[in-house]
Amino acid sequence: MDIIISNNADKPIYEQITSQIKAMIMSEELKAGESLPSMRSLAKSLHVSVITVQKAYEDLQRDGFIETAIGRGSFVSAQNKEFYQEEQQRIAEEHLQIAADIGRANNIPLSKLQEILTLFYMEDE
Amino acid sequence: MDIIISNNADKPIYEQITSQIKAMIMSEELKAGESLPSMRSLAKSLHVSVITVQKAYEDLQRDGFIETAIGRGSFVSAQNKEFYQEEQQRIAEEHLQIAADIGRANNIPLSKLQEILTLFYMEDE
Amino acid sequence: MDIIISNNADKPIYEQITSQIKAMIMSEELKAGESLPSMRSLAKSLHVSVITVQKAYEDLQRDGFIETAIGRGSFVSAQNKEFYQEEQQRIAEEHLQIAADIGRANNIPLSKLQEILTLFYMEDE
Amino acid sequence: MDIIISNNADKPIYEQITSQIKAMIMSEELKAGESLPSMRSLAKSLHVSVITVQKAYEDLQRDGFIETAIGRGSFVSAQNKEFYQEEQQRIAEEHLQIAADIGRANNIPLSKLQEILTLFYMEDE
């Protein structure tokens, strides 16, 4: 389970966990039906409290990414990918909206914004 | 002082105040040398705690937008606009970066992002 | 032994086992004196832990549905059906109580509840 | 805040809190815009951990019953009552379904179920 935790990030730890697991599920690095590490083992390997992992798993379950069963562990759900991707697109649009607003308010030409966006999109990460 | 406070916003109240005052200064609705309302009167008119306004004024002073003199009130500084605009551009870039990352991770084509960005940029409001 | 286990059910596995065996006994699909499958073989065929079957058998024995003899296996008891049916009626009453409470609290008319109940009762399943 | 906590109930404490607050909101004992007790004060008065109350408030917020703001407290939302009542009716139907199934399986006549249901519905309390 390759999850990277940063204590300095602005995001809470449990959210760092959920977003990375969501990404693994969407990229099918984790496939439907596969089991996730137990809360305790993941907490240990991330050097994090069990409760923090529990909160992450709880959120993932509520959002339909995983299913958990007492005594048996947690498993990747058969996933409804469309919902997740629509949500992601909505989030991307929000950020574009903010960037556009700032740009307009500060006389940054649209062409410059487009250029920057293209640059970031092309980056190999 | 036309400042609008939203209790449901995700931004803290003091930040809603600073960003709106910054915008007024940049648009020269508030000109260099003009005095700002006293903390107490602004707090009263916004139905907000004095401490909250104090934090907002503190931040504005730290960023060089205003100067505060004990017993005399707060005044708009002679402003170097470049700094502000560079900061704004940096913020816009951050949002474009996030949008680009999400788009790439979810197979949203660059052209679609460009299209959405243009749409938002052209919007009135 | 036709027992169906669902991992997604809200009921624990051992309870799924007990309730289905109870039903078989009450319907005389399993008759008094007949032997039940051994814990190990049932666990194997259900793809379930032996401990889970053990707990199910324990509960059945406690409730007087079966008798377990060390080294010889488990057998259906001569059953007094009244007790079971009274228990079942008590459970049914609990559910009716909850439905009535919710209905009253939310202004669902009694006639509507009656109608729904009748509908479900008439269903061929 | 008249909330009754039972440590022997089968429901977890945080759920006892949420369900009672939901009921108060739906009955307009708590009206939209009113503030709820702070997590700490409620925890103290219920002799319960702060975290337990926090979990309750978190769930209420996620279900749209209340809004919470850091530093300001928690408030009753303008409520979409229809959704809640539909949900409650769905729950009532589930219980009627179970009662009907048990009744049919144990030869309890429909008329008897109807009678019990009516009795419970008429009860004061």
Added chain:
DNA sequence: GTGGTCTAGACCACC
């Protein structure tokens, strides 16, 4: 072993 609930503390950002 697993997850679910709860406690008693702590530190942080915000008002």
Added chain:
DNA sequence: GTGGTCTAGACCACG
């Protein structure tokens, strides 16, 4: 003062 996050424990039901 408020809520948000996190820790290090504990006990329970389930497998």
